[in-house]
Each structure stands twice: as C-alpha cells, then as structure tokens.
Amino acid sequence: MGLPRIESYTVRLEKFEGPLDLLLHLIRREEMNIYDIPIARITEQYLEIIKDVVAMDIDRASEFLVMAATLLGIKSRMLLPKPPKAAEEESGAEAGLDPREELVRQLVAYSQYKEAAQALREQEMTMARVYTRQLFVEAKDQTAPLEGLTLKDLVKAFEEVLKDEWNWREVPREEIPLREKIREINFRIARSPSGVRFRDLFTRGGSRLEIVVTFLALLELIRQKRAVAVQDATFGEILIRRILVTEPAGGQAPEEDDEDA
Amino acid sequence: MIWNHGKAILEAILLASPEPLSLRRIAEVIGLDEKDARILVDDLRKEYAQPGRGIDLKEIAGGFVFTTRPEYAEYVEKLLQPRAKGLSHAALETLAIIAYRQPVTKAEIEGVRGVKADHTVDTLLDRKLIKEVGRKEAPGRPVLFGTTKDFLQYFGLSELSALPPLSVDTTDAGLILRQQRESVVGEEPATGEAEESEAS
Numbered sequence: 524m525g526l527p528r529i530e531s532y533t534v535r536l537e538k539f540e541g542p543l544d545l546l547l548h549l550i551r552r553e554e555m556n557i558y559d560i561p562i563a564r565i566t567e568q569y570l571e572i573i574k575d576v577v578a579m580d581i582d583r584a585s586e587f588l589v590m591a592a593t594l595l596g597i598k599s600r601m602l603l604p605k606p607p608k609a610a611e612e613e614s615g616a617e618a619g620l621d622p623r624e625e626l627v628r629q630l631v632a633y634s635q636y637k638e639a640a641q642a643l644r645e646q647e648m649t650m651a652r653v654y655t656r657q658l659f660v661e662a663k664d665q666t667a668p669l670e671g672l673t674l675k676d677l678v679k680a681f682e683e684v685l686k687d688e689w690n691w692r693e694v695p696r697e698e699i700p701l702r703e704k705i706r707e708i709n710f711r712i713a714r715s716p717s718g719v720r721f722r723d724l725f726t727r728g729g730s731r732l733e734i735v736v737t738f739l740a741l742l743e744l745i746r747q748k749r750a751v752a753v754q755d756a757t758f759g760e761i762l763i764r765r766i767l768v769t770e771p772a773g774g775q776a777p778e779e780d781d782e783d784a
Numbered sequence: 785m786i787w788n789h790g791k792a793i794l795e796a797i798l799l800a801s802p803e804p805l806s807l808r809r810i811a812e813v814i815g816l817d818e819k820d821a822r823i824l825v826d827d828l829r830k831e832y833a834q835p836g837r838g839i840d841l842k843e844i845a846g847g848f849v850f851t852t853r854p855e856y857a858e859y860v861e862k863l864l865q866p867r868a869k870g871l872s873h874a875a876l877e878t879l880a881i882i883a884y885r886q887p888v889t890k891a892e893i894e895g896v897r898g899v900k901a902d903h904t905v906d907t908l909l910d911r912k913l914i915k916e917v918g919r920k921e922a923p924g925r926p927v928l929f930g931t932t933k934d935f936l937q938y939f940g941l942s943e944l945s946a947l948p949p950l951s952v953d954t955t956d957a958g959l960i961l962r963q964q965r966e967s968v969v970g971e972e973p974a975t976g977e978a979e980e981s982e983a984s
Binding site for chain 1 (some may be wrong): 799801802840842844849850851852853854855857860864867870871873874876877879880881883884895896897898899900916938939940941947948950951
C-alpha cells in the first residue's frame with residue numbers, strides 16, 4: 524500500500540459523491556477493515572486529499588469539512604484514556620460506545636446504497652435498450668404545470684380564499700333577450716334603406732352568447748319576412764335589408780308581431 | 785372456446801394496451817379466473833422466449849407488457865427519438881435510498897449520503913420517479929418521499945419486492961456494528977484498536 528500512495532493522492536475530489544464516498548474509497552484502497560478503521564491513518568489521508576477543498580463551491584466544501592471535523596473528533600476521543608470512574612457514572616450504552624460506531628454505521632449504510640445504486644444502474648442500462656408501446660413516451664421534458672407546489676397545496680390555498688366571505692359576490696347571469704335583439708336589428712335596418720352589412724350587426728368584442736343571439740334574431744327576422752339577406756357577388760358583402768311588410772302572414776301588424784317575438 | 789383463442793386474445797389485448805396489464809385485468813377482460821389467466825400468460829411468455837423473436841413479454845410495474853428485445857435496440861433507436869439521458873450517480877444513490885427506505889424524508893436521505901439532497905430530489909421529482917407520499921409526524925412535519933409506478937417501469941421491475949435485497953440491514957445500527965465486530969474480533973484477534981469493543 525505504501526508505494527502507490529503518492530500517485531493515489533492525486534485523487535480528484537470532484538470524483539466523489541461526498542465525504543462518505545471518499546472515506547469508502549480510502550478504506551478500500553488501504554484494505555482497511557470497515558468495522559475497525561485505523562482512525563488516525565484514515566484521518567491523515569482524508570485531510571491530505573481534501574486540502575484543495577477551498578477550490579470547491581461552498582456547499583460541497585462544507586460537507587467535506589464537517590466530516591474532517593468528525594474524524595478529528597473521533598481521533599481525539601480515541602486517544603483519550605478512559606477514566607474508569609467517568610465510565611461508571613455515565614453507566615450505560617454511552618460509556619461503552621466505540622467513538623467510531625456512528626461513523627461506521629453511516630459508512631456501512633452508505634456502502635449498501637451505493638451497491639444498490641450500482642444494481643439500479645445495471646437495470647437502467649438494460650431497460651435503456653428495451654422499448655415498449657407508449658410506456659416511455661418522452662413527454663417528461665415538458666415543464667410541470669405546478670412548479671414547486673403540489674395539487675394539494677393549491678386546493679388548500681383555494682379553500683383559504685373561499686373561507687373569506689369578502690371574496691364572495693354574485694355573478695350576474697348574462698342575459699340578452701332575443702326579443703330585444705330583434706328590435707335592435709329591426710331598428711337598425713329601418714334606418715338604413717340600403718341595408719346594413721351583416722358583419723356590422725355583430726358588436727366587436729361581444730360575448731359568444733351575444734353573437735349567437737344576434738344571429739338567431741336575424742334568422743327570426745328573415746323567417747318572418749321582415750328582413751332579407753342579399754349578397755351581390757360570391758364571397759361579397761352580405762347586406763341585410765328591411766322588407767316593408769304589406770300583408771303580414773297572420774294578418775297581424777308587424778309592430779305587434781315584434782312584441783311577441 | 786376461450787381456451788382455443790385465449791392466447792390469441794391475450795396477445796391482442798397486450799398489444800392494444802398502452803400500459804402494463806395486470807393479471808386481474810387480463811382475467812377480467814378475457815373472462816377467466818386469475819389462475820387460468822396466469823397459465824395463459826406463462827404459455828405466451830414461453831412462446832415469446834423462443835429465439836428468432838424481436839419482442840419479449842415482460843412483467844413490469846405489476847403488469848405484463850410487450851417490449852422490444854434489447855439486441856435490436858439500435859434499429860428501434862433509428863426509428864424513434866433517442867431517450868432522455870440516464871440518471872446521474874448522485875440521483876441514482878438518492879433513488880436507491882428512497883426505494884429501499886420509503887417513506888423517507890429529505891433529511892434522512894442526507895443523513896445516509898452525507899451530502900445535501902435538494903437538487904437530486906428535485907430531479908427525481910421532475911422525472912416522476914419519486915413522489916410525495918405524506919408527511920412525517922415529527923417537528924416541522926417534513927415531506928415523506930416514495931417511489932412511483934414510473935420508477936418500476938423505468939427499471940423494468942415487476943414490483944418493489946423485486947429490488948435486489950441489501951446485504952446488511954442497516955436500520956438497526958448498533959446491532960450490526962456489534963455483530964460484525966464480534967465476528968471480526970473472533971477471526972483476527974490481533975486488531976489492536978478493537979479493545980474497547982470488549983467493554984461494551
């Protein structure tokens with residue numbers, strides 16, 4: 524183990540997922556027993572490798588530094604002679620605990636998941652070569668409709684809004700009586716003997732309902748033969764003209780008929 | 785009657801289904817009990833396992849599904865757009881922890897990996913491999929994460945129990961350490977620093 528050390532020291536820190544990953548690497552390289560880590564040696568090597576940690580971004584650097592502190596803490600606790608009295612006073616698990624215990628537990632757990640991750644990687648690589656119908660439709664790059672919050676959060680926020688009565692108000696129903704619209708169109712075509720352009724009957728920006736009612740009113744006027752739609756050329760302008768009713772179908776005066784519409 | 789056509793019906797519905805078909809659903813659609821449906825599935829699987837086929841019948845995410853054979857991937861890839869990139873090492877480790885320990889909080893994940901997990905957890909959420917499964921009854925009520933059906937599909941697993949078992953149960957910390965220590969001490973008595981363990 525002694526000789527290749529210098530070369531090994533050039534290990535790049537970025538290669539490691541974190542301090543535990545680096546420690547596992549050292550343990551393996553030095554063929555240490557993970558359950559009986561020579562803490563002084565590993566601390567020394569760890570510190571040597573992370574000495575260029577300042578070059579890293581602060582978050583990652585701090586993770587490596589916290590571990591350095593942990594290692595040094597364990598090392599000093601192991602160097603301290605154990606006062607038998609103190610051990611009795613603490614009387615229990617604490618007293619007999621190996622200072623390395625927590626670290627070892629972490630390392631063993633981490634190495635397990637590292638192994639598991641490797642197994643997943645193999646599965647991933649196998650599955651990358653396997654295609655199914657629609658299973659893997661690549662729609663995953665689309666941005667999520669809810670970013671940073673769940674549907675539940677949204678529902679909760681909405682419930683909060685509902686709780687406050689100030690947020691309540693009556694929404695008036697939009698009502699455009701057909702009769703009124705007929706009268707309006709009738710009035711407009713009466714004023715323009717040459718006819719009103721079809722599209723001018725529809726108010727710009729009117730609601731869908733208004734457009735529909737206007738159209739219905741127009742159809743009704745045509746059905747009653749009180750208006751006529753004229754188009755001079757194919758795709759030309761459609762004009763709506765008034766027809767002066769001389770002999771109403773039901774013998775009624777047009778004005779009265781208007782009232783009933 | 786159904787026995788004459790069962791396998792053909794199964795083949796047809798498997799092809800038509802956009803997602804893995806569970807045994808229950810297969811049984812329902814064909815009008816069999818699950819035991820008989822199972823026999824049909826096994827029969828059909830055997831047929832597709834024959835050499836010279838480009839299609840496999842696999843059990844994924846709790847159901848059965850036709851997949852292409854990996855050996856013909858390069859041709860399929862000529863036909864379809866290439867897949868999204870594989871997961872990063874960090875994401876895979878995080879995912880492994882979530883898969884084996886779910887439901888699990890971000891802090892617990894960070895405890896195991898010894899590094900921050902915000903970024904990797906976000907990535908995994910984005911890729912819908914994990915999801916929030918609730919909140920832990922602990923201070924701050926932290927969010928608990930678990931794996932999704934997409935996770936099973938992504939890794940071609942039939943169910944969570946199909947994950948390879950971990951070699952050591954790491955949830956009971958002190959126990960493993962002492963057990964291992966004892967066996968190690970037993971084998972190699974000359975390990976110097978192990979003295980303290982005798983005291984425990």
